[in-house]
Amino acid sequence: MRGQPPATVTELADRVGMSRPGTDVVVRGLVADGWVKVVEPDGSTVGRPARRYCFNAEAGHVLGVDVGVHKILVLLSDLEGHVVHSHRLPVEPSADPAARLDAVDTAITQCLKAAKMRPTQIWAVTVGVTGPVDSTGRTTLFTPLPGWAGVSPAEHLAARFTCPILVENDCKLAAVAERWQGAAQDADDIVYVLAGIRTGAGLIIDGTLRRGFGGAAGEIGALKAVRWDSAPEHIENCPGIPSSIHADDRAAWVFTEARAGNRDASTAIRRYVKDLAVGTAALVLTLDPQVVVLGGGFSRSADLILDPLARELGRLCLRVPEIRASSLGADSVALGALRVALDHLDSQLFTDGMPAPLTR
Amino acid sequence: MRGQPPATVTELADRVGMSRPGTDVVVRGLVADGWVKVVEPDGSTVGRPARRYCFNAEAGHVLGVDVGVHKILVLLSDLEGHVVHSHRLPVEPSADPAARLDAVDTAITQCLKAAKMRPTQIWAVTVGVTGPVDSTGRTTLFTPLPGWAGVSPAEHLAARFTCPILVENDCKLAAVAERWQGAAQDADDIVYVLAGIRTGAGLIIDGTLRRGFGGAAGEIGALKAVRWDSAPEHIENCPGIPSSIHADDRAAWVFTEARAGNRDASTAIRRYVKDLAVGTAALVLTLDPQVVVLGGGFSRSADLILDPLARELGRLCLRVPEIRASSLGADSVALGALRVALDHLDSQLFTDGMPAPLTR
Known part of the structure; x- marks a missing residue:
């Protein structure tokens, strides 16, 4: 009944393939236990409408x-x-x-x-x-x-x-959130990449979050050769960032400037994406996922990252998955x-x- | 009954929690279908021994x-x-x-x-x-x-x-074979590394072979940054290999020479392992497996590879899994x-x- 609209006993009996009287007994038990609540008729129907039941989400x-x-x-x-x-x-x-x-x-x-x-x-x-x-x-x-x-x-x-x-x-x-309510609800094989001041990853394979034997799956960023540890520095150290900009706002300044045509900002982002792509390619080549979801603070500027990232992955990988921006943001x-x-x-x-x- | 020694109907009834007569009916049906065969008593028992049944593996x-x-x-x-x-x-x-x-x-x-x-x-x-x-x-x-x-x-x-x-x-x-009959029968999270003239990988996660969305999981070797493509060249091009050695036997010569104290051969193997470790670390950091199984032609010289590989992985990874040599060889x-x-x-x-x- 969870995730479903309220239903009559007859509808529930059809849904589970049990007799109507048998279903009625089970539903009454679920109401008595507090798992299910009665939805009283709203009076808009002529005659005596059947009582409906729904999952008691507030239990x-x-x-x-x-x-x-x-x-x-x-x-x-x-x-x-x-x-x-x-x-x-x-x-x-x-x-x-x-x-x-x-x-x-x-x-x-x-x-x-x-x-x-x-x-x-x-x-x-x-x-x-x-x-x-x-x-x-x-x-x-x-x-x-x-x-x-x-x-x-x-x-x-x-x-x-x-x-x-x-x-x-x-x-x-x-990664779990993106499959539940975000950009990858249709996929079972997902690489989530956190792109921001830090870079990280979460993996869903066959619909299941993979923790790894010791909980350390997805920690590809620890490998210097894939260049994730230094990637954000291209943006953080972009030439021309005014000293009045707060440290937390430097990246936003770079993305804004790049949109306005600032060459240094565009170069910084290009170099960032090239480095981000190496670690992402390591994940993609290892797992061959259906979807890569780009999340984290920089994903607010996905318009400047997704296309060049796809091009870099095309150069580095055997098969390029779909690349999508997170739709959930900071929550x-x-x-x-x-x-x-x-x-x-x-x-x-x-x-x-x-x-x-x-x-x- | 598969994978089990022959058993009497009474033993089978106990095993599945059914009545003896009910089990007898099912077993007779399986015999009639050819799934199960009768094991005749060998005559060594006094009295009339119960008939025993076993899975008909030759079906x-x-x-x-x-x-x-x-x-x-x-x-x-x-x-x-x-x-x-x-x-x-x-x-x-x-x-x-x-x-x-x-x-x-x-x-x-x-x-x-x-x-x-x-x-x-x-x-x-x-x-x-x-x-x-x-x-x-x-x-x-x-x-x-x-x-x-x-x-x-x-x-x-x-x-x-x-x-x-x-x-x-x-x-x-x-990788499947190593979990079935080889070096990783006790593990559910396995990275198999083929180490030989070519370098490759197969992944088992949660007991299941992972193919990837397009069948290309495990192809980390395609990423130049992890140095698998060039790793075997250190061994193939080891200085001092006599020109009389057949191309297919150059690696065996290097391993033999290294055991005999040849410095060039030892250096070639050390450089090979350093490169092999980078791609292996990418797999380990991505998946955090319980076991890495080293297979392929070079695994016959695991005595020269396993320890230095473990040391390199210790340097590159957050958590180092067990590293074992394949026990199955070329089959x-x-x-x-x-x-x-x-x-x-x-x-x-x-x-x-x-x-x-x-x-x-």
């Missing part, structure tokens, strides 16, 4: 938390994945773990407060962080966040939530976090089972 | 064909994958498609003749070829075999076989071809179904 909620370099973003959704509240807080790139976790706590508090909910009403939380996430939920191998390598966001949040708390890499979550990590939390609930429900909403 | 057979640069290898196996006959023919690297297909035909004829079987008794054939295999079963994107890009091995063999004929890339088949492609043919039969049996052996 439970999940949180998706993006712990970024510059921001904390918390999304709260129902069991259908509809976002009912969000809260965003800026955070300094140089913030230490305590300050960053404080911001996470505050953003979650604000989000729950706005939704008038208690932590016990949250069924699952997924936290997105930068760097590969190991089996303990930490980013011990690598993280650009100061002092963050030893931090366990799951342990920190366990003081407040009794539900499952998952931790996942930001690029992997963004993609938190959205993917919601999806991973919901998927976790699904797998719990269909393996170990879980308590019904009204028996919790 | 059907499959062929695995390796169309290599230097050789054609045909393996014939029963439904358990036991090789009952094989036939190997040398072929010139320069052979044109007609000559190479002639050799394939001859090797298949010899193999069937030795087994006293007709083509109609073969249930599936898998052909391994070099280069990525597209959706038509051709290697249109790339092949090192002269004139082979437009050849369809499936169409060629369809003149002789009415069963399904599959075509697959050689490195992908070798791995044809063995993988058998496994793919058997898997195809399984998927047919469990989806569309297939005629019972005795009703064919």
